[in-house]
Amino acid sequence: MSSGKINVSVENIFPLIKKFLYSDHEIFLRELISNATDATLKLKHLTSIGEASVEYGNPKIEIKIDKEGKKLHIIDQGLGMTSDEVEKYINQIAFSGAEEFLEKYKDSAKDSGVIGHFGLGFYSAFMVASKVEIITKSFKDEPAAHWTCDGSPEFTLVPHDKTERGTEIVLHIAEDSLDFLEESKINGLLSKYNKFMPIPIKFGTKQEALPKPEDAGDDYKTEYKEVDNIINNPNPAWTKQPADLKEEDYKSFYRELYPMQFEEPLFNIHLNVDYPFNLTGILYFPKLASDLQIQKDKIQLYQNQVFVTDNVEGIVPEFLTMLKGVIDSPDIPLNVSRSYLQADGNVKKISNYITRKVSDKLKSLFNESREDFEKKWNDIKIVLEYGMLSEAKFYEKAGDFVLYPTTEGKYYTLAELKEALATNQTDKDGKLVVLYASNKDAQHSYIDIAKEKGYEVLLLDSPIVSHLIQKLESDNENLTFARVDADHIDKLISKEETQISKLSDEEKEKLKGVLETIVPKETYTVQLEAMDSKSAPFMITQPEFMRRMKEMSQSGGGGMFGMGNLPEM
Ligand code: ADP
Numbered sequence: 001m002s003s004g005k006i007n008v009s010v011e012n013i014f015p016l017i018k019k020f021l022y023s024d025h026e027i028f029l030r031e032l033i034s035n036a037t038d039a040t041l042k043l044k045h046l047t048s049i050g051e052a053s054v055e056y057g058n059p060k061i062e063i064k065i066d067k068e069g070k071k072l073h074i075i076d077q078g079l080g081m082t083s084d085e086v087e088k089y090i091n092q093i094a095f096s097g098a099e100e101f102l103e104k105y106k107d108s109a110k111d112s113g114v115i116g117h118f119g120l121g122f123y124s125a126f127m128v129a130s131k132v133e134i135i136t137k138s139f140k141d142e143p144a145a146h147w148t149c150d151g152s153p154e155f156t157l158v159p160h161d162k163t164e165r166g167t168e169i170v171l172h173i174a175e176d177s178l179d180f181l182e183e184s185k186i187n188g189l190l191s192k193y194n195k196f197m198p199i200p201i202k203f204g205t206k207q208e209a210l211p212k213p214e215d216a217g218d219d220y221k222t223e224y225k226e227v228d229n230i231i232n233n234p235n236p237a238w239t240k241q242p243a244d245l246k247e248e249d250y251k252s253f254y255r256e257l258y259p260m261q262f263e264e265p266l267f268n269i270h271l272n273v274d275y276p277f278n279l280t281g282i283l284y285f286p287k288l289a290s291d292l293q294i295q296k297d298k299i300q301l302y303q304n305q306v307f308v309t310d311n312v313e314g315i316v317p318e319f320l321t322m323l324k325g326v327i328d329s330p331d332i333p334l335n336v337s338r339s340y341l342q343a344d345g346n347v348k349k350i351s352n353y354i355t356r357k358v359s360d361k362l363k364s365l366f367n368e369s370r371e372d373f374e375k376k377w378n379d380i381k382i383v384l385e386y387g388m389l390s391e392a393k394f395y396e397k398a399g400d401f402v403l404y405p406t407t408e409g410k411y412y413t414l415a416e417l418k419e420a421l422a423t424n425q426t427d428k429d430g431k432l433v434v435l436y437a438s439n440k441d442a443q444h445s446y447i448d449i450a451k452e453k454g455y456e457v458l459l460l461d462s463p464i465v466s467h468l469i470q471k472l473e474s475d476n477e478n479l480t481f482a483r484v485d486a487d488h489i490d491k492l493i494s495k496e497e498t499q500i501s502k503l504s505d506e507e508k509e510k511l512k513g514v515l516e517t518i519v520p521k522e523t524y525t526v527q528l529e530a531m532d533s534k535s536a537p538f539m540i541t542q543p544e545f546m547r548r549m550k551e552m553s554q555s556g557g558g559g560m561f562g563m564g565n566l567p568e569m
């Protein structure tokens with residue numbers, strides 16, 4: 001029997017842990033299952049290198065609720081601890097056995113998937129438990145140990161008669177945390193944090209239908225057997241090699257990630273890099289246009305298959321936070337604050353890498369099948385346009401695949417557009433004039449006039465278009481944009497023959513006078529030049545710059561890139 005004081009300099013660290021270590025009490029389960037997973041993966045590693053001569057078998061982790069006893073059990077079949085190891089790993093707060101393991105087995109263990117980092121995870125148990133027991137039997141030939149601690153710095157450590165290898169953690173749930181004894185609560189936590197962890201996790205049992213026997217008659221009643229209820233998929237798609245996955249595998253993983261999402265993704269991007277940082281994952285471009293669920297389903301961040309957060313702000317470039325999928329990186333620390341994340345050099349590199357992968361993928365989709373890409377344009381344009389505006393690196397690449405559709409359903413790249421305009425759509429300064437409509441129906445008569453004159457009219461209808469135009473104009477000196485209803489159209493140098501008006505100059509002036517009494521003169525101009533057109537007897541226009549200034553101030557100026565300001569899609 002041994003007893004003593006937990007080895008920390010702060011006399012009473014528990015209240016501190018309870019209060020400050022994690023803002024979310026529920027993560028205790030994630031931490032304990034991570035430790036159980038680590039213990040199992042370590043054993044796997046030791047058996048594979050011949051340092052543990054035991055049968056590894058098919059170990060699992062079990063979670064059990066004992067409602068009457070007010071206890072929660074986390075049981076693993078991992079490497080266990082000797083009594084000495086409990087002293088060393090548990091009683092020394094902030095000493096990470098996981099780090100020590102990775103240090104010791106450096107190269108051979110770097111891909112073992114061991115999760116732990118800081119040597120604090122275990123103590124998160126005291127956020128919900130008034131007393132914690134560890135009953136553990138090492139794979140080494142030593143008696144089992146039983147550690148008990150009631151949340152004060154005192155603990156007891158005695159032998160135990162457990163014979164199976166592995167560790168059982170018993171949490172005596174505190175009175176203020178009794179909801180953690182509810183099956184639904186635990187189920188919710190398991191599916192949030194542990195859905196893709198690498199060791200099977202059992203939570204209760206379920207009925208499974210037996211296959212119908214060959215000779216079963218018409219009156220055969222399905223028979224069931226009781227099987228383990230395994231809550232996780234230990235081999236999620238992102239941990240596999242892209243070459244081993246088919247299109248359908250990506251789609252079914254999407255459904256696995258977002259069970260409430262019925263819309264199929266447009267395409268996916270498999271991330272896979274191991275230098276200078278480790279990162280795997282799959283990102284999906286969702287169908288943006290038609291979806292409400294879309295806002296709730298976010299990119300999920302994992303560390304070695306443990307869910308960390310679905311707030312990837314700062315890790316993923318802002319314009320890509322509208323995508324779906326998972327990112328997994330052991331280089332993103334589990335337990336640290338957002339401000340730390342943002343200062344972390346790795347995190348910045350990760351963000352740049354993701355931007356590059358996404359633009360590479362877009363480029364290859366564009367090159368592989370332009371037709372298909374054009375079909376998807378409407379669903380992806382907002383993301384891409386945001387990207388051009390907010391991420392310089394993305395903007396540089398955008399010329400290769402960003403499209404400018406016309407009201408006629410034709411798609412131009414910027415280079416193609418310039419070429420198309422060069423012959424027929426310049427102004428007196430020799431600038432190319434890009435005419436565009438923002439609403440095909442509302443502006444249809446202006447569009448008709450422009451078409452009659454042989455002009456191309458783009459359909460630019462996303463909510464950030466005025467910003468994008470501003471940017472394109474400032475980066476392309478010979479380009480100027482004008483909405484079809486701006487006072488621009490008549491200033492173009494058209495090669496088309498103009499029609500002769502049926503009205504005399506005098507009649508025109510008269511009509512103009514009448515019209516000007518009904519439209520506010522400060523903002524609009526009545527133009528009679530269009531009377532030469534077949535489509536409209538006259539036009540009422542507003543200077544492009546005036547309208548654009550107004551639009552830009554309405555869409556929130558500098559703060560527009562905050563997702564909070566994202567227009568509804
Ligand atoms: P970390 O996981 O960051 O190393 P923890 O506080 O979560 O820190 O755990 C401390 C140490 O206790 C672990 O590194 C490990 O050595 C030991 N430990 C915790 N849980 C188990 C377990 N289920 N089986 C074996 N060892 C464990």
Ligand code: MG
Pocket residue numbers: 031034035098115116117119120121122
């Ligand atoms: Mg841990």
